[in-house]
Amino acid sequence: MPRVVVFDETGGPEVLRIVDEPVVEPAAGEVRVRIEAFAVNPLDQMIRAGQSPRPIRLPHARLGVEGTGVIDALGAEVTGLAVGDPVILAALPDFEDKGAYAEYTTVLAGRVVPRPAGLGPVDAAALWVSYFTAYGALVEKGGMRPGDRVLITAASGGVGRAAIQIANQIGAVPIAVTRHTAREESLLAAGAAAVIATDRENVGEATRRHTGGAGADIILDAVMGPGLAELSLAAKLGGTLATVGWLDPRPASFPANPSLTIHRYMGFADMVDPVTVRRVAAFLAAGVRSGVLRPTIDRVFDFDDIVEAHRYLEKGTPSGKVVVTA
Template sequence: MSRVVVFDEFGGPDVMHVVEEPVVEPAAGEVRVRIEAFAVNPLDLMMRSGASPVTVPLPHARLGVEGTGVIDALGPETTGLEIGDPVILTAVPDATVRGSYAEYTTVPASRVVARPAGLGITEAAAIWVAYSTAYGALVEKAGMRPGDHVLITAASGGVGRAAIQIADQIGAVPIAVTRHTAKKDDLLAAGAAAVIATDQVDVVEAVRHHTGGTGADIVLDLVTGPGQQDLVKAARPGGTLVAAGFLDPRPTPFPRSTPLTIFSYQSFEHTLDAVVVKRMAAFLNAGVRLGALRPAIDTVFALDDVVEAHRHREKGLHTGGKIVVTV
């Protein structure tokens, strides 16, 4: 049997409960993964509360788009993997049916990559979503190069911190944006070349100062909303803005007559592309090996405490690191 987190109605963390279900055999081309740990992501909270942009069929819906574990069984015609291989989930098709909030799950073999050597289980559970999103937006979409000045909003969050580290690894210049001056030292320690605290300075003026008057080459907007207008002004003519987040629920006015290339980015654009996933995995492995990429962990909970893990996330008690649940 497998312990699985399910919910039968939309609502707060209390709607989740742990049940036991038979362990499913992997189909052709699939693997079964014995989950060791998974991370709590904003999408999980949206799905549980009924605010998800995708349909969540009730009752008995599952959660979880990120996790790490060990290959436990191979389906027919599955090649290139062995039982006992430690892996990271790169995508969970039908997360409402076989999400990672469980002791076991099955996924297509193409949706796992080898776990980087040197990563602990809790770090491995928390690395893929944030780092693949930041890498996909900055490298694959925006074409980030050494020397580029990269403006990163919501920099203290998981994707923001990943973007700082990835920019450093490439040789770009990450400029972090945060709403709170108190987070400045922490972001500098995390690798930001400069930090702009919007409770103290104007974004446009500060970016001009840190870029010698030219503006940012790339803007990674993880917030969107009305504040994006200032980010457009902070970018250099001919620069690139990638909107990859939705932390501000207010409408985002579409920039008109702007000399920027503007992209909207969602991570599944690349995490479902086997060729790009291979590049992502290679970059991730190199970064971990060099010590350049390392996810921050906030708090670790046990599976039986998954409700508390969601409460912790909703109350904003996390410090920017990921919340991880061990199984």
């Protein structure tokens, strides 16, 4: 029987276990997807550890909000899709029952998008959440335009590297922020116009140096925490701050730049809107075709090594996405 990753209690990576479950037939309006690969995200780690933003039903909870595979079966009333189509899971808000940490899952037909041609399963598994989040925050909310100077925190992570590429595709100027000088070369190679390493320089002063004294037009922040007030001073007067994560779990300080337009962007809210999904899917497919957009993969694990994949993510050192092949 197909295998599924579940957990019966919250805790460390060791609470995850692999079980066998029968194949489920897709209901009306659903498709069944044979999963080829899925990404391991910080949200998965938080849920497993008992830090979920909403209650999780135990036991036998599941994980996984993004993945890719091939349509294996169609439910009644499904049109426009066929068995054998390679797809990306576009949203899994009901991941407790139909998570991507599995060899098969069923989802509503409207919650898959075609896998861009030329993108293999590992890269495709790492595309949707990071790139959707970066695009949604920068373009849909932040109104990013060609020439905008965009300051990107946690730039070595999946969303950060996606934001660098998306800024370049638009014609904006991505300025990457990292805690470690050792990552400067990698971020420049990833497309950053400049890199600010906070272990050697002040982010506000360095941003003004890279922007001719003006400050960033847009800040994309995945960290939050008490450093948010200081970070806000790196923006120009009348600039935009878009927050997309909470890597620092401590309470966030209030932005010290009162002229900022602030967006708290939660990508999963947009991922269930079919109009937004079509727009983002078209943008990403175009970027993949042109070669500008390509996920950065830090490490790939086998399905049997899901516990090790979570342990690796918990170290907090990935430069790109962690992917598991099913």
